Amino acid sequence: MAGAVCHNRYLNPTAQIIVLDAGGQYCHLIARKVRDLGVYAEVRASETAAVELAGAHGIIISGGPSSVYDSGSPTVDPAIFAVGAPVLGICYGQQLMAHILGGEVRKGVKGEYGLATLELEDTADPMFGGLGGKQQIWMNHRDAVGALPEGFRVTGRTDSCAVAAIAAPGRGLYGLQFHPEVVHTTRGQEFLANFVFRVCQCRKDWDPRHRVPAIEQEIRDTARNRSVFFFVSGGVDSSVAFALCARALGAGRVRGVYVDTGLMREGETDFVGRMANLTVEHAEDQFLGALAGVTDPEQKRHIIGEEFVRVQERIVESRHLMDEQWILGQGTIYPDTIESGGTAKAAVIKTHHNRVAGIQKLIAAGRIVEPLKSFYKDEVREVGRELGLPSELLDRHPFPGPGLAIRCLCSEFDAPVRATADGWVIPVNSVGVLGDARSYAPVLAIEALDHVRATELTNRLSGMNRVVAAVESKAPLAAMQIRACSLTPERIAKLRQADALVRRLSHEANYDRCVWQFPVILIPLGTAEAPESVVLRPVDSVDGMTAQSVPMDDALLRAMCGELLKLEGICGVFYDLTHKPPGTIEWE
Ligand code: GLN
Numbered sequence: 001m002a003g004a005v006c007h008n009r010y011l012n013p014t015a016q017i018i019v020l021d022a023g024g025q026y027c028h029l030i031a032r033k034v035r036d037l038g039v040y041a042e043v044r045a046s047e048t049a050a051v052e053l054a055g056a057h058g059i060i061i062s063g064g065p066s067s068v069y070d071s072g073s074p075t076v077d078p079a080i081f082a083v084g085a086p087v088l089g090i091c092y093g094q095q096l097m098a099h100i101l102g103g104e105v106r107k108g109v110k111g112e113y114g115l116a117t118l119e120l121e122d123t124a125d126p127m128f129g130g131l132g133g134k135q136q137i138w139m140n141h142r143d144a145v146g147a148l149p150e151g152f153r154v155t156g157r158t159d160s161c162a163v164a165a166i167a168a169p170g171r172g173l174y175g176l177q178f179h180p181e182v183v184h185t186t187r188g189q190e191f192l193a194n195f196v197f198r199v200c201q202c203r204k205d206w207d208p209r210h211r212v213p214a215i216e217q218e219i220r221d222t223a224r225n226r227s228v229f230f231f232v233s234g235g236v237d238s239s240v241a242f243a244l245c246a247r248a249l250g251a252g253r254v255r256g257v258y259v260d261t262g263l264m265r266e267g268e269t270d271f272v273g274r275m276a277n278l279t280v281e282h283a284e285d286q287f288l289g290a291l292a293g294v295t296d297p298e299q300k301r302h303i304i305g306e307e308f309v310r311v312q313e314r315i316v317e318s319r320h321l322m323d324e325q326w327i328l329g330q331g332t333i334y335p336d337t338i339e340s341g342g343t344a345k346a347a348v349i350k351t352h353h354n355r356v357a358g359i360q361k362l363i364a365a366g367r368i369v370e371p372l373k374s375f376y377k378d379e380v381r382e383v384g385r386e387l388g389l390p391s392e393l394l395d396r397h398p399f400p401g402p403g404l405a406i407r408c409l410c411s412e413f414d415a416p417v418r419a420t421a422d423g424w425v426i427p428v429n430s431v432g433v434l435g436d437a438r439s440y441a442p443v444l445a446i447e448a449l450d451h452v453r454a455t456e457l458t459n460r461l462s463g464m465n466r467v468v469a470a471v472e473s474k475a476p477l478a479a480m481q482i483r484a485c486s487l488t489p490e491r492i493a494k495l496r497q498a499d500a501l502v503r504r505l506s507h508e509a510n511y512d513r514c515v516w517q518f519p520v521i522l523i524p525l526g527t528a529e530a531p532e533s534v535v536l537r538p539v540d541s542v543d544g545m546t547a548q549s550v551p552m553d554d555a556l557l558r559a560m561c562g563e564l565l566k567l568e569g570i571c572g573v574f575y576d577l578t579h580k581p582p583g584t585i586e587w588e
Contacts, residue, residue, distance in 0.1 A: 014040065015041055015042035016040060016196075016200070016202045016203075017056065017057065017059070017200065017202065018043075018044055018053055018058075018059050018060070019043045019060045019061075020043075020045070020046040020059060020060065020061045020062060020076055020080075021044065021046055021074075022046045022062045022074040022076075022093060022096065023062075023063075023064035023066065023344070024064045024065075024091065024092060024093075024346070025140075025339070025346065025349070025433060025545065026062065026063060026090075026179055027062035027063070027064075028334055028343075029334075029543070029545055030060055030090065030192075031043050032376065032379075033180075033181045033188075033189065034060075034192060034196055035208060036189070037189070037192065037193055037204075038204035038205070038206050038207070039196050039202045039204060040206040041060075045344065046062075046074045048076075048077065049077050049079075050077045050080045050082075051079075053080060053083060053085065057085060057200040057201060058087070058088070058196065058199065058200030059080055059085050059086070061087065061088070061090065061092075061094075061096060062090060062093055063092045063093060063140070064091075064093075064345060064346075064436055065346070065347040066092065067107070068092070068095050068096055068099040068105045068143070069105070074096070074345050075100070076096060081100070081101065081171070084172075086172030086173070086200050087173050087174070088127075088174045088176070088199075089173075089175040090180065090181070091177060091436075092141075094166065094175030094176060095144070095145060095177075097173065097175050098166070098175065101149035101150075101152075102150060103145055103147050103148050104146045105144070105145055106143065106144060106146035107142060108141070108142050108144050108161070110142075110160055111141065111434060112141055112142075112160050112161055113435075113581040113582035114138060114455055114458070114546075114548075114579030114580070114582060115136065115184070115579055116161070116164075116178065117134055117135070117137070117159070118134065118136075118137040118157075118158055118164055119134055119157055119158070120132055120134075120135065120156040120165060121155055123167075125169045126199050127198070128156075128165070128167070128194070129198065131187060131190055131191065131194070135185075135186060135187055137158070137164075137180075137185045138179050138182045138184040138185045138188075138546055139161070139178050140179060140433070140434075140435060140436060140581045142434070144161050144162075145166065145175070145177070146163070148163070148166060149168075151168045151170070152173070152175075153168075155167045156176075158178075161177055164177045164178060165178075172199060174195065176191065179546075180192050183542040183543065183546065184547075184548055211379075211383065212244075212383060212386055212387070215248075215371050215383075219244060219248035220248050222369045223248075223253075223327060226324070226325055226326055226327050227249070227253040227255070227325060227326055228249065228255070228328070229255055229316075229327070229328050229329060230245060230254055230328075230329035231257055231259065231312070231328065231329065231331070232256040232272065232275070232278060233272075233331070233399070234258065234268055234272035234275070234396075234399075235396065235399050236377065236394055236398065237332070237380055237398075239331070239384070239393055240331070240380050240383055240384040240387065241329060241330070241331040242256055242329065243384070243389060244372075244383070245329050245371060247387070248371075255279070256275070256278040256279070257278070257279055257311075258272045258273070258279070258281065259283050259308065259311050260281070260283060261284065261287040261304070262283070262285070262489070262492070263288075263304075263402065263403030263405045263492060265399065265403075265496060266497075283307070287304065287307050288487070288489055290303050290307050291304070292486070293486050294487060295410035295486050295487075297350065298350070298351055300402060300405050300487070300588065301350060301356070301402055301588075302351060302357075304353045304401070304402040305351070305352075305354065305356030305359060306357070306358045308354075309358035327366075328362060328367060328368050329369045329370070330354045331354075331370075332352070332354045332355070333373065333375055334373065334374050334375060334376055335377070335543070335545060336354055336355060337352075337373060339584075346436075348438060349584060350431055350438075350584065350586075350588065352401065353402050354401060376543035376544065376545070377542070377543050378542050378543050379543075397512070397515075397516070398516075404492050404495050404496060404499070405487060407519055407520065407521045407522065407586065407587065407588075408522045409428055409430070409521065409522065409587060410486045410487060410524065411427075411482050411485060412484055413482070414481060415481065415482045416482075417481060417482070417525070422444065422446070422457055423446040423467070424444070424445045424477045425442050425443075425444055426442060426444070426445050426468075426482065428442065428443060428523050429442055429443075430466050430583065430584075431583075431588055432465025433580065433582065434465060434581060439465045441464055441465045441466070442463075443464075443467070444457060444467045444468070445470045445477060446467060446469055447470060448469060449469045449471070449575055450469070451549060451551070453467075454467035454469075454577035454578060455579065458578065458583075465578070465582045465583055466576065466583040466587075468575060468578075469575045469577055470572065470574055471572075471573045471574060471575050472565060472572065473533070473565075473572030473573065474565060474571050475571055475572075477572075480527060480571060480572065481527075482524055482525050483531055485524045485531075494567070494569060494570075495522040497567060498520055498534050498564055498570070499520040501560075501567070502518065502536065502560055502564070505559055505563065506556070509553070509556045511538070515538040515539060515540060515550055516539055516541040516547070517541065517544075517547075518536070518537065519537040520534060520536060520537070521535040521537060521587050522534060525572065530568075530570055530571035531571065532570055533571050533574060534573050534574070535573075535576055536573065536574070536575050536576065537576040539585055541580075546579070547580040548579050549576055549577050549579055552575075560573070561573045
């Protein structure tokens with residue numbers, strides 16, 4: 001009965017590593033990465049009393065949006081540094097550890113977001129063993145440790161951060177200013193493995209392959225005797241979640257509904273319509289009507305989420321179904337929750353459509369099932385493969401629930417492009433994630449397709465979270481302006497056309513297989529004759545939590561520009577050079 005023992009352990013394991021949540025975007029990801037190493041880890045509130053952590057083999061303090069000197073900023077019980085279990089502080093966690101133990105934290109002159117190079121002094125210490133030299137790491141901070149607490153030494157630095165790693169090995173205390181838990185820190189898993197196995201001496205007690213039976217059990221527990229209405233978008237998450245519900249409850253108890261919001265890409269409704277067990281609900285006028293005149297991204301996201309709830313209510317009513325017999329299924333994944341501010345101390349980066357008030361109410365009433373809510377995109381794909389779903393479906397690029405609405409930027413004002421010493425400021429705001437907090441700031445355009453320069457600029461300039469390259473245009477930038485506009489069916493149609501064109505060209509060049517996602521964004525920038533511009537945003541990612549802007553072959557880029565500029569009303573083509581952080585993958 002070895003399998004049964006494992007299964008029980010999956011449902012009832014004891015955590016060897018406890019991750020204390022200081023509100024970081026990647027807090028839950030730290031626990032996942034430790035579990036990927038085969039060691040069970042759990043997240044607890046940062047203030048959890050040291051006595052409650054007595055059995056842990058190791059403690060990790062997460063990052064967070066606050067500054068240690070902010071009033072009410074998250075803290076930890078100082079006694080955790082003396083319970084005997086080693087402690088690793090990551091980002092805010094390092095800053096907090098230094099602050100509590102008598103060191104000093106300072107606001108950096110510059111921020112450090114995204115790509116950075118770490119110089120690690122190779123030491124004999126088990127935490128850093130085998131990890132010397134220069135390494136690609138991922139940063140997301142403005143504050144930094146200025147003075148060390150007694151007994152600590154600096155073990156790593158970057159160009160802009162003199163204290164990128166610290167250690168007091170005798171006391172089992174370590175700090176990293178960068179994020180070992182994100183994939184863009186190339187050897188991040190080795191840092192975590194060193195901490196977990198060599199410093200904390202954990203043993204393997206966890207096998208992530210047992211998740212499918214556990215998810216199915218959870219679905220049955222949530223649904224009880226009720227059936228499920230599943231909102232399916234044709235994307236990876238909702239398709240896998242839908243398949244899990246059908247397996248757990250039997251296909252007869254799960255009904256898939258695809259809503260055509262009028263905000264979908266070209267051909268999408270046809271693609272989804274071919275999937276089995278689905279009904280298509282047309283609601284184009286409803287969604288576009290509710291969005292008329294709206295310019296603010298958070299407002300767009302809230303309206304779209306609430307309209308989904310309206311659709312569900314309408315279906316339930318029109319079919320004379322009883323509330324007690326049906327619950328709603330959604331393909332929510334963990335990044336949706338955390339970016340929507342879904343933990344006690346995390347900042348709202350952007351509210352996902354499946355986390356609006358109407359949905360929260362249904363969650364509170366126990367009327368929502370979300371089988372994948374604690375998983376990341378790469379895990380969802382793995383689960384899908386275990387279920388035998390086709391790769392044609394699983395390897396689709398992610399596409400946001402609110403659809404083209406959040407790729408069609410709006411403006412309340414007419415405003416000119418402004419020249420500065422570093423480039424042109426385009427006065428249209430996009431969302432970013434700076435030091436784990438939300439930012440909403442204008443875009444800087446430069447001439448060169450230069451990623452290194454883009455990182456230098458977003459680190460140095462405050463009030464800026466995104467840099468684009470001006471690739472080709474019908475008019476000089478100085479002659480372009482942002483014009484006041486909202487979401488209209490015409491603008492959505494223009495974006496749909498541009499998106500279809502980019503998708504076709506990147507598919508023909510096999511470029512779509514080299515990138516994780518490739519948003520195409522419409523911004524109201526141009527001249528009277530050609531009032532819009534297109535931004536290309538190809539990125540590389542694994543879980544969507546961090547992303548790297550990736551280059552494109554020049555011939556393909558020129559071909560795209562040529563075709564896009566032939567579209568009526570398109571003035572310019574831009575290329576987004578921004579990593580995540582500081583920018584988010586989507587612009588809104
Ligand atoms: N908010 C802090 C900073 O900006 C910590 C950031 C983090 O933990 N990601 O430095």
